[in-house]
Ligand code: HEC
């Protein structure tokens with residue numbers, strides 16, 4: 001009568017396989033493999049890309065891993081709307097999302113593409129918005145959420161210093177038009193709606209010209 005031991009063995013195996021299927025912490029080397037299909041747009045070094053038509057693919061290198069994973073889940077669920085990214089996110093399992101997030105977060109961040117003809121006055125306006133805000137328009141500084149030097153704060157607030165200017169502009173406009181609304185509690189939407197076109201251009205120009213650093217901070221602010 002070996003019925004009992006077999007059942008126990010089978011149950012044991014079941015427990016083992018289900019544990020193996022549950023997501024484990026992101027593994028950057030596995031992420032490198034899964035990210036092969038992302039490189040045509042985000043580049044092998046994670047630096048992103050900009051083209052002549054004014055389109056911009058964000059830099060992923062050095063962004064916080066949890067932030068990256070959240071965005072991929074949001075594209076997948078439709079919480080963040082983008083047809084291209086939805087189709088790529090759909091191809092990723094929960095585990096691959098964690099692996100890819102780990103992979104890009106460990107890469108050295110590269111410099112953003114700047115607005116080369118931004119005047120000194122525009123850059124000063126941008127710096128003011130980024131570092132001090134504009135109380136006449138009830139705009140708090142970007143760094144009050146995005147952390148010291150706008151390098152990012154924990155998993156919720158991504159680093160925006162050194163991101164491509166056109167991508168920053170596009171995201172701020174997407175929040176204004178409610179094409180992007182995956183921010184917790186409308187935190188970004190309520191800021192973006194107070195910015196006019198000149199403010200957006202100025203803050204994007206200034207932020208893109210700042211040097212990014214690796215966001216390894218784990219804790220939330
Ligand atoms: C055909 C080009 C293309 C490919 C390939 C592509 N992406 Fe993207 N990705 C984009 C664009 C464009 C955006 C900005 C979309 C938007 O405005 O929401 C983006 C945005 C993102 C973001 C959000 C970044 C941020 O700062 O919020 C992440 C994360 C991302 N992509 C990861 C990936 C991963 C991982 C892959 C591969 C599995 C991939 N992408 C493949 C074009 C691409």
Ligand code: HEC
Nearest residue numbers: 129140141142145156157158168171182183187188191203
């Ligand atoms: C009250 C808090 C808060 C303030 C102030 C704030 N942000 Fe944000 N911002 C957020 C949050 C939260 C996110 C991430 C939303 C998400 O989860 O997708 C974000 C995301 C962004 C992104 C998208 C980054 C990416 O990689 O896609 C940009 C660009 C941005 N903010 C620009 C700004 C600028 C410019 C300012 C100042 C004018 C600013 N933010 C002020 C909370 C804030």
